[in-house]
Amino acid sequence: MANQRIVRVNEEIRKEISEIIREEIKDARIKNTMVSITAVDTTTDLKNAKVFISVLQDNKKDEALEVLIDSSKFIRKELARRINLRNTPELTFKLDDSIAYGMKMAKIIHEVMDK
Numbered sequence: 001m002a003n004q005r006i007v008r009v010n011e012e013i014r015k016e017i018s019e020i021i022r023e024e025i026k027d028a029r030i031k032n033t034m035v036s037i038t039a040v041d042t043t044t045d046l047k048n049a050k051v052f053i054s055v056l057q058d059n060k061k062d063e064a065l066e067v068l069i070d071s072s073k074f075i076r077k078e079l080a081r082r083i084n085l086r087n088t089p090e091l092t093f094k095l096d097d098s099i100a101y102g103m104k105m106a107k108i109i110h111e112v113m114d115k
């Protein structure tokens with residue numbers, strides 16, 4: 001029962017953080033960068049959450065991660081305002097290269113199939 005709740009909370013947090021990044025963060029370093037929230041992993045006590053992000057431009061990954069880390073208190077405050085939870089988790093942002101890896105593998109497979 002609790003696991004289903006955490007899954008729902010993770011998905012809601014992921015959706016809301018995506019909206020906050022897209023609409024509320026005004027930092028020019030992230031405005032023109034394609035940032036995707038791939039997953040959120042919240043502890044069962046809702047005290048901490050790892051937010052996995054994917055950035056499609058390789059040269060902007062570190063910059064985007066830095067902006068999100070700097071904005072984490074603002075994002076947490078907005079999250080608390082939008083989602084009614086007893087505890088709003090502390091956010092930790094991590095890079096997730098799974099989308100870039102998948103695109104690389106698809107390109108390799110496509111090249112092999114053409115030969």
